Amino acid sequence: MLISHCHVQAQGFGMEVETNPAAGTLPELSRIMQEVGVEKAVAFAPFVPQTEAEIEPNEWLLAELPDYPELIGFAAVDPKREDAAEVLQELIGRGLRGAKVHPPVFQTALDDPTTEAFWAACAQMRLPVHIHTGHHGWYQRRYMPLLLDDICTRHRDARIILDHMGGIAFFDQALAVVHDNPNAFVGLTQLSGRAPTYALSPSRRQLFLETIGPDRIIYGYDYPWNADNLSALRHDLEWIRTWGLRDDDVAKILGGNMERLLSEVQLPVT
Secondary structure, three states: OEEEEEEOOOOOOOOOOOOOOOOOOHHHHHHHHHHHOOOEEEEEOOOOOEOOOOEOHHHHHHHHHHHOOOEEEEEEOOOOOOOHHHHHHHHHHOOOOOEEEOHHHHOOOOOOHHHHHHHHHHHHOOOEEEEEOOOOOOOHHHOOHHHHHHHHHHOOOOEEEEEHHHHHHHHHHHHHHHHHOOOEEEEEEOOOOOOOOOOOOHHHHHHHHHHOOHHHEEEEEEEOOOOOHHHHHHHHHHHHHOOOOOHHHHHHHHHHHHHHHHHOOOOOOO
């Protein structure tokens, strides 16, 4: 089993941190995985510098990963950086295997023309890219899911995972993007009901199961943004297993699809 969408930092953070100071750290993620029986997880580089020494987030994750062979690192790079493409290629060449983009955190519009080189690099390397969709402050018109249709269309070899599927407010936009683009994937992050603005109704779940199918659905844990991270993971796994799917289709959602995407990554030529 391989779970995706895990945020990590050097210091504890997240919803559980007051009662569990280790929440959000690599050792705690590893402990939870072992307790639940998860073999692999995708861990995102932090969005902010780590430790008092102000270590660059991607560098911090690269330095930590050798101690956690069960984790697969994804880079956090702002697509509007002038050198975003070059930085991303270097990080993938050094061991990271995908990217995480959070438009409202980066305050980067999805239709910003300065991001084009970043998306071209993602396509060239056939990278899986987790991208936040759904409300998160800033200007929602600048990162509404429908804007991803242009990116998916222009960059067919990038693999775009729509985390949260737009939430309840933008679900239809996210679904339209996945319907029209075979390189777009449903990101099952916080959809099981814990976060009301992202909760997925049974009718919407059935809609994408029938119109997209299990080959383009990827489970996201959203560690450590759960009130009880251990219980949340157990709940999500059981939730997916109650959908009435065949065992092999459940296995695709719980790691098989991401494993396939990771196997297709093309490392940059050095």
